[in-house]
Amino acid sequence: MxxxxxxxxxxxxxxxxxxxxxxxxxxxxxxxxxxxxxxxxxxxxxxxxxxxxxxxxxxxxxxxxxxxxxxxxxxxxxxxxxxxxxxxxxxxxxxxxxxxxxxxxxxxxxxxxxxxxVDAVDGTGARITDTRKTTPGLRALERHAVRCGGGVNHRFSLSDAVMAKDNHLAVLQQQGLDLTEAILRARDRLGHTTVLEVEVDRPDQIEPVLAGGVDVIMLDNFSLADLVEGVRRVGGRAVVEASGTVTLETVRDIALTGVDVISSGALTHSAxxxxxxxxxxxxxxx
Missing domain, CATH: 3.90.1170.20 (Quinolinate phosphoribosyl transferase, N-terminal domain)
Structure with a gap:
């Protein structure tokens, strides 16, 4: 607010x-x-x-x-x-x-x-959300503008939720750490009200991430076919977010794959x- x-x-x-x-x-x-x-x-x-x-x-x-x-x-x-x-x-x-x-x-x-x-995905059940790709100092105003347009907000800051992205996973891999075990350890350190989200960029990462008990799984830069398969694999065990080069021309096709949320940095960085x-x-x- x-x-x-x-x-x-x-x-x-x-x-x-x-x-x-x-x-x-x-x-x-x-x-x-x-x-x-x-x-x-x-x-x-x-x-x-x-x-x-x-x-x-x-x-x-x-x-x-x-x-x-x-x-x-x-x-x-x-x-x-x-x-x-x-x-x-x-x-x-x-x-x-x-x-x-x-x-x-x-x-x-x-x-x-x-x-x-939001109008483009009407009737699909998917929600449109923003990202942290906001103008420094103007995030509160720009996030409010997204809500005025009928969208919803992602985490407001790095302090609000856990979101492990590709670079976090790359560090784990370099250290030889198991992905599922790392997620489980992170979950143990969190309070029960804190959301835990993990980004994946390959279908084979989905099961290890779900085994860690995430709340949200982000399918980043997946093809439409892979999004459909990803939604099937998740099977309701987590909220499914799609991200990566979302445009007005592509957003409805993405929504029709069955994802729950579609995030777009373009809402704030390219409007x-x-x-x-x-x-x-x-x-x-x-």
Whole structure:
């Protein structure tokens, strides 16, 4: 769940980066008492994510600004729709404008890309999830955007769950350690609420991993035929996750193999910023 503290930390850092000693242009060009009114307007169709982030940008620039949402996170919108209205001191509105747009355009782009994948697998029973391939410092916002698009989140950080990937398994192999035994030892060290997931990239690794008692098995870069065979071999003994070069064009075929979860780094690392604009009018102060 995206909290006010998470939002404010990101937005405050962005505002400081963009105007470390104030907005010089606004201060020399705009009267101190000028009032601005602006509309956040969609210039293309999409799914909204980040309306509270937009509000925070204007609030932290100046508490005298007010934002009235016209849509909520997760809502679909069309080009031309007004998503929010903001009023306040013109200097503050213009200072916050680029930060608000940068973040809401990125978040809405992620939400829109996620919604397209979620729609593509509709009716298959598979869920779409993100990965840790997020922008440093923006993970909480980008993960929230995935949820706005109808997806679910993978582990938030390295501290949240055990996930042994190919490089972990390579170290075990180099050390001459048995895979099943290593998983069993790891399980003994974990609390009962901690999820244990292991990634495999070959069908022959499935049985040794399942013998260790994993909760989730990731089939990485498997062909469609191997995914079908992998799901059969697992036989409900663990949640099956498919990963590796998932695209909008391939995701439904992957879902139809019977996997439970499909993870895609592209949701966050390759999503295109959505085209949103802030249309503004400025009037003299009282």
């Amino acid at each position: 995206l909290t006010t503290a998470q939002i404010d930390a990101v937005v405050a850092a962005a505002l400081l980066e963009d105007a470390p000693w104030g907005d010089l242009t606004g201060e020399v060009f705009l009267p101190a008492d000028a009032i601005a009114a602006a509309q956040l307007t969609a210039r293309e169709d999409g799914v909204l994510a980040g309306i509270d982030v937009v509000a925070a940008a204007f609030r932290l620039a100046d508490p005298a600004t007010t934002l009235t949402p016209c849509a909520a996170d997760g809502d679909r919108f069309a080009a031309g729709d007004v998503l929010a209205e903001v009023t306040g001191p013109a200097r503050a509105v213009l200072r916050a404008e680029r930060i608000a747009l940068n973040l809401v355009q990125r978040m809405s782009g992620i939400a829109t890309a996620t919604r397209r994948m 295109r910023h959505l085209d949103l604009g802030l249309d503004m009018t400025v009037s003299a102060g009282r």
